[in-house]
Amino acid sequence: MEVMAAEQDRFYALIWPLADVVLRTARVLCARASDAEDLAQETLMKAFRALDQFHPGTDARAWLLTILRRSHIDRLRQQKSRGQTSSLEAMELDVAAPEACPEPLDPAAWHDPAAMLARFGDEQIISAMRQLPESMAWSLLLVDVEELELTDAAELMEVPVGTVKSRLHRARAALRAILEHERKKAEHHEPSKSHHSR
Amino acid sequence: MSLPNRTTLDDATATRLRWLRTQPVDLTNLKASIEQQIPRSRPGFIQRHLLLVRAMAASVVLGVVVVLLVLSLGSNEVLASPALLAQLHRETVFMPAHGQLVKSIPDAQSALTRDWPAAPDLPSTTPDQKVVSCCIHMIGAHRIASVRLKVDGQDVSVSVTDADNFRLPEGQTVHIAGNAFTVQSHDGLNMLMGRQGDRFLCVISTLPVERLERVTADLMSP
Numbered sequence: 001m002e003v004m005a006a007e008q009d010r011f012y013a014l015i016w017p018l019a020d021v022v023l024r025t026a027r028v029l030c031a032r033a034s035d036a037e038d039l040a041q042e043t044l045m046k047a048f049r050a051l052d053q054f055h056p057g058t059d060a061r062a063w064l065l066t067i068l069r070r071s072h073i074d075r076l077r078q079q080k081s082r083g084q085t086s087s088l089e090a091m092e093l094d095v096a097a098p099e100a101c102p103e104p105l106d107p108a109a110w111h112d113p114a115a116m117l118a119r120f121g122d123e124q125i126i127s128a129m130r131q132l133p134e135s136m137a138w139s140l141l142l143v144d145v146e147e148l149e150l151t152d153a154a155e156l157m158e159v160p161v162g163t164v165k166s167r168l169h170r171a172r173a174a175l176r177a178i179l180e181h182e183r184k185k186a187e188h189h190e191p192s193k194s195h196h197s198r
Numbered sequence: 199m200s201l202p203n204r205t206t207l208d209d210a211t212a213t214r215l216r217w218l219r220t221q222p223v224d225l226t227n228l229k230a231s232i233e234q235q236i237p238r239s240r241p242g243f244i245q246r247h248l249l250l251v252r253a254m255a256a257s258v259v260l261g262v263v264v265v266l267l268v269l270s271l272g273s274n275e276v277l278a279s280p281a282l283l284a285q286l287h288r289e290t291v292f293m294p295a296h297g298q299l300v301k302s303i304p305d306a307q308s309a310l311t312r313d314w315p316a317a318p319d320l321p322s323t324t325p326d327q328k329v330v331s332c333c334i335h336m337i338g339a340h341r342i343a344s345v346r347l348k349v350d351g352q353d354v355s356v357s358v359t360d361a362d363n364f365r366l367p368e369g370q371t372v373h374i375a376g377n378a379f380t381v382q383s384h385d386g387l388n389m390l391m392g393r394q395g396d397r398f399l400c401v402i403s404t405l406p407v408e409r410l411e412r413v414t415a416d417l418m419s420p
Binding site: 005006008009011012016019020023024027028037040041044045048059105107108110111113114116117118120122125126140143144145146147148149152168169172173175176 | 201210218219223351
């Protein structure tokens, strides 16, 4: 009983403070909020059951994100076996669909890329990330959003550092292409309105 | 008009993505379902009484702190208490809404100067200290400028203000580049604070104190 209580205390001291990282990442991976919460819950429960495998002093965030990634892969495999739409193949084969026919950036609009990107709201950025192949989305999530070191991201994704770097470059370009496509589409539909501001 | 080069585009994209971390996350449902499956351990009889004693002691300490603060108002100085600076560090790392993402100390200095023309000079960084963001805090009537760095993958906050604004707490002292720094620890954070000329400088991180001393020495090198 005391052992159980100690494990619970350990969970709430070490793991629960990172619940926002888990849920935020799951929100990018899952379009539906309820799916994201299910995935986050599954990740935290697995972390609780595997607490004895966590080494104090190591990066709890990277450990949790590893569990999250594996849980997400398992879910995609289950969806695939049930014949549901799955991006598992895209993840494993590293298919770069958005890059196959990238939307060329308008130099006049993108001459100040920081200002241009600030015009897109968080939900628009997240929606664009969801359109990327899984491997690209994970590269952006780990390195750009969570600011993990390249070596940690590579270990987490079980690929060499060079692969993470190349995925990152392609993912950022693909993300801009998607956003540019959305911008042009919005301008086409509503020529008098500008984009949402942050 | 031509497009900026790929590096500029990539840097802007990475910076924009970093902002997603500041998006609030509603944990209400997740918290409820997790607490249902992993109940928080309830303190036993003795622990409950210990908690009560601790709460009473904390109230007394808080009262004393308030009295000391009121007494110290005459000197217009604020005691740089570890709890206060730990809070400052957390706010710097989790970047307040008015914070700004920056890539270098000159960028941070110019961003801070826009809101605080008399902002003290920020220390210069070394290549292994990645500059992430900056912001200005208000503590009492005093402003303090903070910069978030990444060193060895860990967050480090560097805060500066006029030396007259803060009074250093008692504690172990180390000498770095000829200046005395007080070493403090609070809530898992290590902190070094001291004066360099007319500038108060505080460096805080979860990094070990020895590593923090080397970081501070690098920051103070010309």
